């Protein structure tokens with residue numbers, strides 16, 4: 638099993654934090670996105686979508702971050718369980734996770750992919766040639782701010798995003814917070830509950846290990 642990875646980018650970051658939380662050891666191959674290595678024919682042959690992360694397991698390829706996390710989770714269904722255990726927990730975690738992905742990560746991505754010079758002509762991740770739409774930059778930023786307001790409100794009443802227990806939803810929200818810096822949005826700004834939650838998460842061994850990569 639090999640994880641094709643570029644830990645700095647938001648989606649690989651989700652998988653990296655998950656792996657750290659579960660204390661798993663996974664063999665990795667780094668694909669340097671800054672050099673567009675993901676679009677080289679040798680990698681497109683393995684993953685035609687041209688994105689990272691992807692996991693190769695006995696010639697099968699798993700490309701979506703959460704699909705990778707779920708696969709690793711079922712190989713190692715040990716504590717901590719980050720997807721929930723009871724039916725209601727599982728549903729609540731998935732509900733928040735989807736909201737974070739659509740209203741947070743995608744909103745940030747909308748502003749970022751439509752503004753970054755290096756993605757001119759490639760406004761979506763992967764190989765498709767899609768022009769940037771400058772009007773989407775401001776819209777993406779507005780959506781991102783709305784998302785952080787929602788997150789702040791959620792965290793006012795609960796220690797973690799989906800309740801009393803740390804879950805994959807916290808990983809996704811933290812990744813969004815970090816990704817938003819790329820569009821110069823500080824999600825903690827005037828948001829006390831997001832700030833406290835971030836400080837708390839950054840004390841976790843898994844987050845310390847990840848953040849050390851870039852010091």
Ligand SMILES: N[C@@H](CCC(=O)N[C@@H](CS)C(=O)NCC(=O)O)C(=O)O
Pocket residue numbers: 646647648649670675687688689690700701702703761762763
């Ligand atoms: N839905 C995919 C998205 C993967 C994705 O967008 N990856 C980005 C990095 S965060 C990528 O590979 N970008 C490379 C490019 O567009 O050239 C997932 O959940 O993993």
